[in-house]
Amino acid sequence: MHPKEPEIHGFKAYKSLSEVPGKVDLAVLVLPTKIAADVLEECGKHGVKNAMVVSAGFAEMGEKGKKLQQRIIDVCQEYNIKMVGPNCIGIVNTRIDLNTTFFPNDAGPGFIGMASQSGSFVTQMFAYLKKFGAGFSQAISVGNEAMTDLTECVEYLGECPRTKVIAMYVETLRGGGRFIEVAREVSKKKPIVAYYVGGSEAGRKAALSHTAALSGSDALYNGVFNQCGVIRASSMAELFDICYVMGAQPLPRGNRVALLSHSGGPAACAADTAERYGMELARFSERTTEELLKVVPHTASVGNPVDITFNKDPNDYSRTLPSILMGDESVDSLFMYVLMPSHRVYQTFKTMMTDPDQARKAAEDFILNQCRDMAQLAPKYGKPFVGGSFYTRSEPFTKMLQDNGVSVLPSPERAIIALSALTRYAEKRRKLMAAP
Amino acid sequence: MHPKEPEIHGFKAYKSLSEVPGKVDLAVLVLPTKIAADVLEECGKHGVKNAMVVSAGFAEMGEKGKKLQQRIIDVCQEYNIKMVGPNCIGIVNTRIDLNTTFFPNDAGPGFIGMASQSGSFVTQMFAYLKKFGAGFSQAISVGNEAMTDLTECVEYLGECPRTKVIAMYVETLRGGGRFIEVAREVSKKKPIVAYYVGGSEAGRKAALSHTAALSGSDALYNGVFNQCGVIRASSMAELFDICYVMGAQPLPRGNRVALLSHSGGPAACAADTAERYGMELARFSERTTEELLKVVPHTASVGNPVDITFNKDPNDYSRTLPSILMGDESVDSLFMYVLMPSHRVYQTFKTMMTDPDQARKAAEDFILNQCRDMAQLAPKYGKPFVGGSFYTRSEPFTKMLQDNGVSVLPSPERAIIALSALTRYAEKRRKLMAAP
Numbered sequence: 001m002h003p004k005e006p007e008i009h010g011f012k013a014y015k016s017l018s019e020v021p022g023k024v025d026l027a028v029l030v031l032p033t034k035i036a037a038d039v040l041e042e043c044g045k046h047g048v049k050n051a052m053v054v055s056a057g058f059a060e061m062g063e064k065g066k067k068l069q070q071r072i073i074d075v076c077q078e079y080n081i082k083m084v085g086p087n088c089i090g091i092v093n094t095r096i097d098l099n100t101t102f103f104p105n106d107a108g109p110g111f112i113g114m115a116s117q118s119g120s121f122v123t124q125m126f127a128y129l130k131k132f133g134a135g136f137s138q139a140i141s142v143g144n145e146a147m148t149d150l151t152e153c154v155e156y157l158g159e160c161p162r163t164k165v166i167a168m169y170v171e172t173l174r175g176g177g178r179f180i181e182v183a184r185e186v187s188k189k190k191p192i193v194a195y196y197v198g199g200s201e202a203g204r205k206a207a208l209s210h211t212a213a214l215s216g217s218d219a220l221y222n223g224v225f226n227q228c229g230v231i232r233a234s235s236m237a238e239l240f241d242i243c244y245v246m247g248a249q250p251l252p253r254g255n256r257v258a259l260l261s262h263s264g265g266p267a268a269c270a271a272d273t274a275e276r277y278g279m280e281l282a283r284f285s286e287r288t289t290e291e292l293l294k295v296v297p298h299t300a301s302v303g304n305p306v307d308i309t310f311n312k313d314p315n316d317y318s319r320t321l322p323s324i325l326m327g328d329e330s331v332d333s334l335f336m337y338v339l340m341p342s343h344r345v346y347q348t349f350k351t352m353m354t355d356p357d358q359a360r361k362a363a364e365d366f367i368l369n370q371c372r373d374m375a376q377l378a379p380k381y382g383k384p385f386v387g388g389s390f391y392t393r394s395e396p397f398t399k400m401l402q403d404n405g406v407s408v409l410p411s412p413e414r415a416i417i418a419l420s421a422l423t424r425y426a427e428k429r430r431k432l433m434a435a436p
Numbered sequence: 437m438h439p440k441e442p443e444i445h446g447f448k449a450y451k452s453l454s455e456v457p458g459k460v461d462l463a464v465l466v467l468p469t470k471i472a473a474d475v476l477e478e479c480g481k482h483g484v485k486n487a488m489v490v491s492a493g494f495a496e497m498g499e500k501g502k503k504l505q506q507r508i509i510d511v512c513q514e515y516n517i518k519m520v521g522p523n524c525i526g527i528v529n530t531r532i533d534l535n536t537t538f539f540p541n542d543a544g545p546g547f548i549g550m551a552s553q554s555g556s557f558v559t560q561m562f563a564y565l566k567k568f569g570a571g572f573s574q575a576i577s578v579g580n581e582a583m584t585d586l587t588e589c590v591e592y593l594g595e596c597p598r599t600k601v602i603a604m605y606v607e608t609l610r611g612g613g614r615f616i617e618v619a620r621e622v623s624k625k626k627p628i629v630a631y632y633v634g635g636s637e638a639g640r641k642a643a644l645s646h647t648a649a650l651s652g653s654d655a656l657y658n659g660v661f662n663q664c665g666v667i668r669a670s671s672m673a674e675l676f677d678i679c680y681v682m683g684a685q686p687l688p689r690g691n692r693v694a695l696l697s698h699s700g701g702p703a704a705c706a707a708d709t710a711e712r713y714g715m716e717l718a719r720f721s722e723r724t725t726e727e728l729l730k731v732v733p734h735t736a737s738v739g740n741p742v743d744i745t746f747n748k749d750p751n752d753y754s755r756t757l758p759s760i761l762m763g764d765e766s767v768d769s770l771f772m773y774v775l776m777p778s779h780r781v782y783q784t785f786k787t788m789m790t791d792p793d794q795a796r797k798a799a800e801d802f803i804l805n806q807c808r809d810m811a812q813l814a815p816k817y818g819k820p821f822v823g824g825s826f827y828t829r830s831e832p833f834t835k836m837l838q839d840n841g842v843s844v845l846p847s848p849e850r851a852i853i854a855l856s857a858l859t860r861y862a863e864k865r866r867k868l869m870a871a872p
Contacts, residue, residue, distance in 0.1 A: 265554020
């Protein structure tokens with residue numbers, strides 16, 4: 001609808017709701033703050049049952065705004081309208097191709113269900129998630145939560161079969177008690193990961209002016225999250241790193257990780273990070289050590305991390321070694337530093353084949369087969385398998401690994417931090433399930 | 437040289453040093469561990485004064501390896517050979533296009549001087565740094581440091597005029613006392629940033645098997661770094677984030693930061709991170725607040741963070757507002773959340789112009805001018821200006837900002853963490869300069 005224009009971006013625009021043929025499923029209100037309530041009332045009179053108020057200038061803008069917000073709540077209650085917002089950017093549901101935001105969803109469908117107190121952390125994550133080959137199942141920008149709050153979104157996403165993990169961007173939790181109750185139940189079914197920014201004084205003030213949020217201390221929120229199995233992330237990137245691993249990997253039975261690398265530096269970084277984040281480096285069985293020694297060169301280290309230093313047969317690194325480690329009873333999860341610059345594989349095949357196209361095809365097949373073999377390990381052993389590489393998705397090896405189900409993150413540290421979060425969730429979930 | 441092949445990758449291979457015409461400036465030894473000392477001795481006899489031993493299997497491999505390492509040290513001392521390694525990957529010097537590693541340097545020349553106890557953290561950073569438009573001035577993989585250690589590299593890079601900031605990957609500091617002495621002096625001239633992974637038990641063990649490093653506790657190393665103004669990073673990504681900002685931005689006079697955003701979520705993240713990392717949110721002068729209010733829409737917040745929520749004239753966001761903030765006496769540095777999807781700028785120009793090529797050119801010019809204006813702010817006010825955006829270098833706006841000197845990092849949190857490190861360095865440097 002538009003008061004003047006007959007057409008917007010090729011779509012017919014109506015002057016009023018009475019002109020619209022058929023039933024209106026959803027009204028998205030992007031208009032001056034002052035007239036929002038009146039237009040919403042018109043919607044109610046025409047039987048619209050779902051609305052989204054994108055406009056800002058409500059409770060986040062002091063007393064006057066609070067009154068305006070109360071008026072739209074009153075209207076919604078009177079006409080039984082389910083409303084998201086105000087001061088939000090809308091919702092995304094990739095199953096029905098619904099996207100009310102003004103950004104195209106580059107990422108496509110995925111398994112992350114997002115409930116966010118920031119609209120930017122829906123829209124600006126489309127391009128971000130695409131970089132990992134990840135995406136949203138659904139995403140909801142809740143804005144001021146006048147009627148639909150984060151807790152309700154978590155409950156809803158808990159029921160969504162395409163949502164394997166729930167991501168939350170939190171400036172405040174309105175009504176903490178009910179959140180704990182809901183999140184405890186949802187956490188038994190699927191993980192919830194929260195990035196909370198209201199714990200510092202500066203964060204609290206920023207949140208207040210952003211979404212009228214009255215935040216609480218870190219200690220309070222850590223207590224809340226802890227009670228209901230919610231994993232806390234310390235940045236937007238970490239939030240999605242963790243969700244990305246949680247949605248794709250099986251739950252580990254314990255915190256004993258095996259680290260596999262062909263370079264000592266990344267291995268040491270992974271080991272250091274693992275300990276800082278509460279993981280234990282697995283002590284391999286004698287049999288494992290013997291089997292490792294059969295495969296690795298003499299310069300290698302077969303402690304944990306396993307650092308092979310170099311390898312002549314790439315199959316050793318991508319198949320034999322990870323299989324040996326995953327098969328060890330004392331290993332709960334595997335981290336692997338992954339790197340195979342495709343141009344070098346191609347060069348190798350070029351020395352063996354005269355036709356460059358044939359060589360390129362052979363190189364691609366070779367890489368794809370390696371990736372597929374690696375992707376079978378996690379389901380085969382029922383243990384999580386994460387990769388770390390500074391070569392991101394523009395490198396075919398990384399892309400093929402990711403597309404085949406290996407969670408490859410952009411550095412050893414980020415991979416280990418995400419794996420440690422999955423491990424903590426598995427532990428918390430066991431406790432929740434055991435509780436009366 | 438090669439014992440059998442007459443040619444390798446198109447280069448002539450000699451059977452022995454005596455066949456090589458003219459003086460040999462540098463010998464790079466990539467050969468079986470056992471014969472390294474003998475070949476090095478041959479080099480010595482032929483007057484080679486610089487060598488690099490890439491081969492592994494020395495002190496990092498126990499007693500036998502330690503003896504082999506001592507032999508190459510003896511040979512170098514006898515023939516007065518300056519040696520880097522063993523168990524290293526070589527060096528890079530972008531001024532003279534020298535790269536002894538087996539990776540092409542995608543990144544090109546830059547201002548980061550790297551001294552690393554991991555070869556991978558030289559070679560695998562080429563592609564990584566390219567993503568930021570950054571690069572190495574020089575990079576040295578020190579390996580086991582049999583003769584050339586990190587301290588010597590820091591001293592050397594301190595003198596390099598193209599090196600604006602020194603990055604260190606550290607598993608151990610051999611000879612801590614001399615390091616403190618050297619680093620204190622270098623820190624007065626340029627910043628040193630260190631990523632130390634030997635502080636945990638797991639990191640210590642991994643480092644021992646990697647480069648025979650005997651690491652010390654975090655407390656010990658924090659004390660060492662603190663004494664000599666070295667800034668500690670907590671991951672490889674953070675190491676380069678910090679270097680990237682330090683090499684490009686002026687030193688702030690204090691820790692009072694102004695935060696500017698057009699979205700509330702990123703603003704709240706930036707505020708929360710700033711406080712956690714020791715920054716103070718600047719309290720703007722009355723005049724600043726008045727000037728801000730003249731420009732921003734009524735939904736905006738003009739506290740700190742300044743969150744404009746939306747803007748009609750992009751010049752307000754990229755020129756007027758940052759200028760107002762930078763001009764305030766109570767502001768020491770500026771963080772700005774930056775985002776301008778180029779395709780939308782292009783679409784806007786397309787509605788005004790009939791010729792698509794002309795519209796594209798106009799859009800590019802528009803973005804470039806915005807970026808150039810923003811890039812003038814840091815030098816004009818002598819205050820650091822960092823940007824954060826989830827849109828990386830594949831987005832022209834981010835690329836143009838970076839190429840014009842604005843340090844744009846891949847998220848608000850990472851930008852603030854790097855800015856806080858620059859702020860801490862500025863503070864430490866003032867103390868070092870004031871010390872007797």
